[in-house]
Amino acid sequence: xxxxxxxxxxxxxxxxxxxxxxxxxxxxxxxxxxxxxxxxxxxxxxxxxxxxxxxxxxxxxxxxxxxxxxxxxxxxxxxxxxxxxxxxxxxxxxxxxxxxxxxxxxxxxxxxxxxxxxxxxxxxxxxxxxxxxxxxxxxxxxxxxxxxxxxxxxxxxxxxxxxxxxxxxxxxxxxxxxxxxxxxxxxxxxxxxxxxxxxxxxxxxxxxxxxxxxxxxxxxxxxxxxxxxxxxxxxxxxxxxxxxxxxxxxxxxxxxxxxxxxxxxxxxxxxxxxxxxxxxxxxxxxxxxxxxxxxxxxxxxxxxxxxxxxxxxxxxxxxxxxxxxxxxxxxxxxxx
Amino acid sequence: xxxxxxxxxxxxxxxxxxxxxxxxxxxxxxxxxxxxxxxxxxxxxxxxxxxxxxxxxxxxxxxxxxxxxxxxxxxxxxxxx
Numbered sequence: 001x002x003x004x005x006x007x008x009x010x011x012x013x014x015x016x017x018x019x020x021x022x023x024x025x026x027x028x029x030x031x032x033x034x035x036x037x038x039x040x041x042x043x044x045x046x047x048x049x050x051x052x053x054x055x056x057x058x059x060x061x062x063x064x065x066x067x068x069x070x071x072x073x074x075x076x077x078x079x080x081x082x083x084x085x086x087x088x089x090x091x092x093x094x095x096x097x098x099x100x101x102x103x104x105x106x107x108x109x110x111x112x113x114x115x116x117x118x119x120x121x122x123x124x125x126x127x128x129x130x131x132x133x134x135x136x137x138x139x140x141x142x143x144x145x146x147x148x149x150x151x152x153x154x155x156x157x158x159x160x161x162x163x164x165x166x167x168x169x170x171x172x173x174x175x176x177x178x179x180x181x182x183x184x185x186x187x188x189x190x191x192x193x194x195x196x197x198x199x200x201x202x203x204x205x206x207x208x209x210x211x212x213x214x215x216x217x218x219x220x221x222x223x224x225x226x227x228x229x230x231x232x233x234x235x236x237x238x239x240x241x242x243x244x245x246x247x248x249x250x251x252x253x254x255x256x257x258x259x260x261x262x263x264x265x266x267x268x269x270x271x272x273x274x275x276x277x278x279x280x281x282x283x284x285x286x287x288x289x290x291x292x293x294x295x296x297x298x299x300x301x302x303x304x305x306x307x308x309x310x311x312x313x314x315x316x317x318x319x320x321x322x323x324x325x326x327x328x329x330x331x332x333x334x335x336x
Numbered sequence: 337x338x339x340x341x342x343x344x345x346x347x348x349x350x351x352x353x354x355x356x357x358x359x360x361x362x363x364x365x366x367x368x369x370x371x372x373x374x375x376x377x378x379x380x381x382x383x384x385x386x387x388x389x390x391x392x393x394x395x396x397x398x399x400x401x402x403x404x405x406x407x408x409x410x411x412x413x414x415x416x417x
Contacts, residue, residue: 040375161374225399227375232385268382272390292382 007184008132010175013335014075014141015300017171017293029164032157041164048265050167050288052152053074059090059148060098062170064105067144069172073296075336076142076174078107083140084114085130087123087147087292088330089321090154091116102146113140116163120198121259121320123147125175125186125328128316131175132183144177147292154200154220161224165231165262182333183193187242188326194230197223198321226319231265234325236272239317242327250275253329254312255302258321260284260294281307292318308332344387344417345408352383354377365403377402388416 003118026038026048042048053062063086071078084106086099093101099114108114113134113307119126124147131143154161175183177267201208202216209216234257243250256279258266263284270280295316302308312332319325342362352361353371366372372380381399384392384407392398395414401407411417 037375044375044378159378223399224374225381228378228381230394232390236390264378264382268385271386 006136006186007181007300007336008136009181010132010135011178011182011333012055012128012330013174013176013294014070014073015171015173015303015334016066016070016073016075017169017297018062018069019169019287019298020053020057020062022054023049023051025049026164033160036160043161044262044264045164046266046282046284047165047167049153050164051290052168053150053168057150058092058150059088059150059168059170059266060086060092060102060105060138062150062168063088063146063148063172064102064170066148066170066172067106067146070174075334076176079109080142080176081106081108081144081174082112083131083134084108084112085127085143085145086114086116087119087145088116088149089118089120089129089200090148090150090289091118098144102331106142106144111280119324120149120291120322121261121294122188122318122322122324122326123142124171124295125316125318125326126188126324127173127292128175128183128328128330129186129188129326135175135177138178145173145297147171147173149291149293151220151291153176154203154218156219159219161219161222165289166220167290168288169290169293169297171290171293171300173296175320178333180331182331184328185242185245186326186328187238188206189234189238189324191234191323194323195324197226197230228265230266230323231261231319232268232272234323235269235317235319238319238325238327239273239315242315242329244268246329248329253279253311253315255279255308256315256317257280257295257298257302258317260287260289261320262289293322302333341349342404342408345384345404345411348383348387349380349404349407352379360404362404365405372402380407384411391416
């Protein structure tokens with residue numbers, strides 16, 4: 001079982017995000033699929049609005065927009081960045097590494113270490129673990145973690161499971177060295193036996209089907225019930241394992257920020273862990289499930305709405321495609 | 337023998353799908369009940385999870401069980417009834 005323990009002398013300094021210009025409300029789904037029961041769909045998903053990247057607009061583009069917004073705000077300077085981590089399952093190319101392209105587009109130093117990592121819903125927490133490790137290991141002082149997705153490009157317009165949930169976005173988070181350990185511990189895990197329950201077949205080197213002149217299917221496929229049962233099995237245990245590792249109780253956590261998978265998932269986790277509603281950040285309705293970007297976007301929007309206070313102890317938990325999952329504790333002390 | 341498990345499972349399925357219990361027979365499945373679509377199935381899994389105090393997460397294959405009989409079989413084999 002893969003685990004990463006310990007706390008890092010690092011903090012989340014700033015977060016920004018970017019959404020595509022075009023958004024789609026549930027009424028648009030009805031127009032394309034008149035037989036869908038939108039009330040039933042909304043009760044399950046909790047999503048009213050999703051964002052859809054333009055043709056030719058990629059996850060990298062959205063992350064560039066988020067990063068430029070962050071630099072323009074003065075929250076961080078691009079000259080400070082010495083590591084660039086790009087979490088996406090929608091890279092610009094199979095090769096070269098999109099992070100290399102982003103280093104150039106963002107005008108970062110050529111002394112920046114940069115790489116992509118392919119994770120979805122657990123990506124932000126894994127990204128914090130990687131950035132924290134790089135900082136703690138002396139490989140960088142200030143990292144830029146970009147989490148971006150354009151899952152809508154993988155989804156069939158008639159897919160009643162996926163289309164009402166997933167949304168496109170890019171996020172940019174600066175993680176920098178700090179005097180006190182403000183990130184960690186972590187508890188991370190993987191169960192690849194569930195890989196086929198949320199996947200885009202024929203999207204890489206392994207190809208299947210397509211014989212006898214049939215077109216190979218390359219749409220996102222999700223077995224909702226199986227993924228749901230995985231969530232119930234993995235997430236509450238992951239939270240409890242993390243708190244045990246930290247020697248902390250649920251009561252010691254000020255706010256829980258889960259990956260914004262869907263309403264039914266958040267409700268089930270909250271009920272299972274017996275979490276009071278006021279301690280759970282929910283930010284699904286107007287943004288949708290933006291995969292690895294849900295947690296940073298939820299944090300930033302909570303910050304904008306005045307819901308976060310300096311010094312608060314946050315528990316972040318990402319889980320999903322892979323299956324992959326991870327949680328960590330963070331003390332909230334951004335620069336601004 | 338799954339007979340002991342059928343009735344509680346039928347009750348849970350009926351509640352989850354908002355159907356009268358008499359409509360959810362032992363033979364009921366995703367093929368026979370229009371209300372038992374993918375959303376209905378998720379409702380059933382949530383309801384079973386609550387009914388059995390979260391222990392259904394330990395039963396492999398439950399997510400793919402789309403009939404009352406199969407659900408009851410797995411619940412019974414899982415030692416929950």
